[in-house]
Amino acid sequence: MSFLSRLVRPSLEATAHCDLPCGVYDPAQARIEAESVKAIQEKYQGNEDPDFRSRAIEIKEQRSELVKHHLWVLWTDYFKPPHFEKYPELHELFNKATKAAGGGAGGTKSSNDPATGQALLDQIAEIDRIFWETKQAA
Amino acid sequence: MSFLSRLVRPSLEATAHCDLPCGVYDPAQARIEAESVKAIQEKYQGNEDPDFRSRAIEIKEQRSELVKHHLWVLWTDYFKPPHFEKYPELHELFNKATKAAGGGAGGTKSSNDPATGQALLDQIAEIDRIFWETKQAA
Amino acid sequence: MSFLSRLVRPSLEATAHCDLPCGVYDPAQARIEAESVKAIQEKYQGNEDPDFRSRAIEIKEQRSELVKHHLWVLWTDYFKPPHFEKYPELHELFNKATKAAGGGAGGTKSSNDPATGQALLDQIAEIDRIFWETKQAA
Amino acid sequence: MSFLSRLVRPSLEATAHCDLPCGVYDPAQARIEAESVKAIQEKYQGNEDPDFRSRAIEIKEQRSELVKHHLWVLWTDYFKPPHFEKYPELHELFNKATKAAGGGAGGTKSSNDPATGQALLDQIAEIDRIFWETKQAA
Amino acid sequence: MSFLSRLVRPSLEATAHCDLPCGVYDPAQARIEAESVKAIQEKYQGNEDPDFRSRAIEIKEQRSELVKHHLWVLWTDYFKPPHFEKYPELHELFNKATKAAGGGAGGTKSSNDPATGQALLDQIAEIDRIFWETKQAA
Amino acid sequence: MSFLSRLVRPSLEATAHCDLPCGVYDPAQARIEAESVKAIQEKYQGNEDPDFRSRAIEIKEQRSELVKHHLWVLWTDYFKPPHFEKYPELHELFNKATKAAGGGAGGTKSSNDPATGQALLDQIAEIDRIFWETKQAA
Secondary structure (H helix, E strand, O other), X not given: OOHHHHHHOOXXXXXXXXOOOOOOOOOHHHHHHHHHHHHHXXXXXXXOOHHHHHHHHHHHXXXXXXXXXXXXXXXXXXXXXXXXXXXXXXXXXXXXXXXXOOOOOOOOOOOOOHHHHHHHHHHHHHHHHHHHHHHHHO | OOHHHHHHOOHHHOOOOOOOOOOXXXXXXXXXXXXXXXXXXXHHHOOOOHHHHHHHHHHHHHHHHXXXXXXXXXXXXXXXXXXXXXXXXXXXXXXXXXXXXXXXXOOOOOOOOHHHXXXXXXXXXXXXXXXXXXXXXX | OOXXXXXXXXXXXXXXXXXXXXXXXXXXXXXXXXXXXXXXXXXXXXXXXXXXXXXXXXXXXXXXXXXXXXXXXXXXHHOOHHHHHHOOOHHHHHHHHHHHOOOOOOOOOOOOOHHHHHHHHHHHHHHHHHHHHHHHHO | OOHHHHHHOOHHHOOOOOOOOOXXXXXXXXXXXXXXXXXXXXXXHOOXXXXXXXXXXXHHHHHHHHHHHHHHHHHXXXXXHHHHHHOOOHHHHHHHHHHHOOOOOOOOOOOOOHHHHHHHHHHHHHHHHHHHHHHHHO | OOHHHHHXXXXXXXXXXXXXXXOOOOOHHHXXXXXXXXXXXXXXXXXXXXXXXXXXXXXXXXXXXXXXHHXXXXXXXXXXXXXXXXXXXXXXXXXXXXHXXXXXXXXXXXXXXXXXXHHHHHHHHHHHHHHHHHHHHO | OOHHHHHHOOHHXXXXXXXXXXXXXXXXXXXXXXXXXXHHHHHHHOOOOXXXXXXXXXXXXXXXXXXXXXXXXXHHHHOOHHHHHHOOOHHHHHHHHHHHOOOOOOOOOOOOOHHHHHHHHHHHHXXXXXXXXXXXXO
């Protein structure tokens, strides 16, 4: 978060993410990991050393897995039946976004193209948009 | 992050956190877990069921550990010698903040008082302030 | 699996679950963990020692989390768009099953009633049924 | 498990694997991971892309480790002194099987030859056979 | 490491534990965790606060699991067939020691009696003695 | 640890490391992992097989991370304000040592040169020396 946005950040913002549940959720967790994924892909493109690339691939694998985990938590723990009724596209959006962070065709685990990292970020941004709409409505 | 702050969030904000290093860091990761810690402490205070409290204590332990981990990563991987020269209090600030998320006296692992969760959040806010100052200066 | 069923188990049965992807998936992974969850709930009911119960709650938390993880992997990595078209109830089935292994009302993390463990097993059995239908059709 | 074998699977089959202990154990957990190991080795042989191979090696490492873990749990937590008396070869069988999933000569971590994955599966099948014999006798 | 290379390995060499294998093993890893287990049991006995005890039980569970893991690694990865020939009691010694760190009767997961922690330490000391004998002989 | 050093190791050495806190800490945990890191780097230098090297890099990454973790635990959980007063260089020593096990320039994650592994061991030896001085003084 930029310094500026921190200043205007309302104090009520905390939401919920552990499975007590504590009630704190934030799509920023998935977004930060996805930004890491894309940054790794860019570094991979700029460095042909095989050892560096081996490390990049391994770390990208872990970061992509974290993206999947954070999204799964939102899908299962934060979103409730009324949300799925109001946003019927939500199931598919999450399914596609988690696939976009996976090892299948076009997924960030198997691809080193930053465009796949960006596509993942775009889907997380869409989830983020809906998430904050539901928070506003609550 | 609130819906409002998202609107004003500059697009260049991504920083770095994996140890490739990819260059993406964000104190929000520690903050979100600490918000969870405090929320768990509040729920603990409002529920006397021993089984609920046992779960709360266990989950708080894990979330506190995540706070420590995210802070350690910032201290070791993001901050460099010039930062420590400019902010001589930084080592002690991180040492105290990670202790504040631990099992010693006043730490969020051993205490169920939301005041300790808030104290932890305050220290993370101070780290966050310095972090964004260094990003501005970069 | 019983000794009898092993004898009649066809050799082609292996499917896929890692995210290479290797192509091996099996709902048995979620089922075995859920059987463990229900067994823990039954042991909890039969033992009033607070230390035993504290351990039971903690271990049940981990096993429930493993159920969620194995189900999420099936939902994201095994099932593809044509499956979701053919089984339109699949998204909701997975969402409910992972909620049933969680910390919300009626979830196996927050409940020590074996009936919640059985409800979780029933939902996994339904997923298992659809899974093997899609394997037959492949 | 195939659709057919599921139909004939007796309902009493659940056993025990967590360390409460809950009493649910099943060699299928080790077998499924080992099937994944062998499938990864086969995919490795069919794809010369160095990035794909780097991912395959890394994921095979993790899956092999899971095989070792599941086997260790069976050896320590399920099998009791009377079993080791009745099956004096059991210690060595487990020691060899866990070595077969390791990084030494012929282990599935260091080898990409599917024959090593099959050798591991064969040893797990032998453990599985003895396991179900002891369950029948119980 | 092959049996031959062990023979020519200088005796002062740091011992080996990762599964490359790197050749560094040291029973101190299991011992340190077991010392922690016993210290937790002593703290448990001296503090009747139920929240403290809940934390103690949870942490003791994790430390006991680490003891089991470190011992399993030694048994599978360090010890080779010639060792098992020379020390025929070694299999049973490891099986009992890992059970002593488990959740069954007398195991350190289920017991809060420091005597069980000491019994575990005694068995690790015996493994340690044999380990260093084999290192001397190498 | 060599056999010789074990003989001269004072028997009172066991200390504390879990976050109950149990009071058992020992820099040997970081040292053993760092020895593993250096041994992996040496094996990497002696083997040009790309698959072996890919495994070596991945395992070295994990072992380096463990070094960082064990050092962070000492820095936050064992060392107290009076120690930092008496040893004002301690913060920087830990910061440099954890950086030496990282992915930046000269860190053991990004370098395969055993000299970086040795440099890490040297820094841990310095921490170890101070640690035991504080234990003597206690």
